[in-house]
Amino acid sequence: MALMDPFDALSSLQQALDAFRASDWLAAGPSGGGGYPPLNVFRKGDDFVIVAEVPGIKKSDLEVQVKGNSIRLAGTKSVTYPDKASLHRRERLGGRFDRAVTLPVEIDANGVKAECRDGVLALFLPRAERDKPKSIPVA
């Protein structure tokens, strides 16, 4: 593979992310889009990856549940300050969240892996074997 210019790679990634902004891929179901945390869904080969930004949320305050092809992300983000501090700026918000999304594909619930690093949660969702597209040889 040819070496990619890292700067071009960023802007093409940003363009690709823009192009799929709130696409109707996830629109089915009452959960829809718009809740916290904001998430991005990617296809990686046959499988899917959900990525969400959850800065300042400890792993222990994060709950991930999978049922059928629904994913639930719930938790609490706490933002605290020392007692005697005077606040100059306050932009970070704390609170609780509970979001469920239903994927339009069948996933293998037992194979789901969750990873949380540097404030980014990644859920690896293997596509169920029976849902994978099969290629039909043309005789």
Add this chain to the structure above:
Amino acid sequence: MAEKQELAVRDKKELVSKEEKTVPGRHYVPYADIYETDDALTVVMEMPGVEKKDISVALENDVLRVEGRIDFTKYEGMEPVYTEYNVGHYARSFALSSKIDQDKISAQIADGVLTLTLPKAKQAQPRRIAIG
């Protein structure tokens, strides 16, 4: 109670910089909290996806400049199908009013949140004046 509040989604704010960047790609402004105690100024910034090694903090002419770069090679081979936010490097600067002891600035990062502790220089610390 603030803790019971439902978290709302906010769109990321794009950085509007005085100088134009020579490289394409958007930068974002990290959400920040700033608070002051008797002996230090603390700046807390949210930079999800930024690793420790990709953060730079510089203080020059009383301007604190923080940059966090994300490693987007992690997105290789991933095809977006549905997106709600964009990713990019983070940058933000602050003009500091109080005198800071530059040598003692310390930085910590945990769960994508950068905490900078800027100890005040001795003469900037409040002194209690006894009333005779």
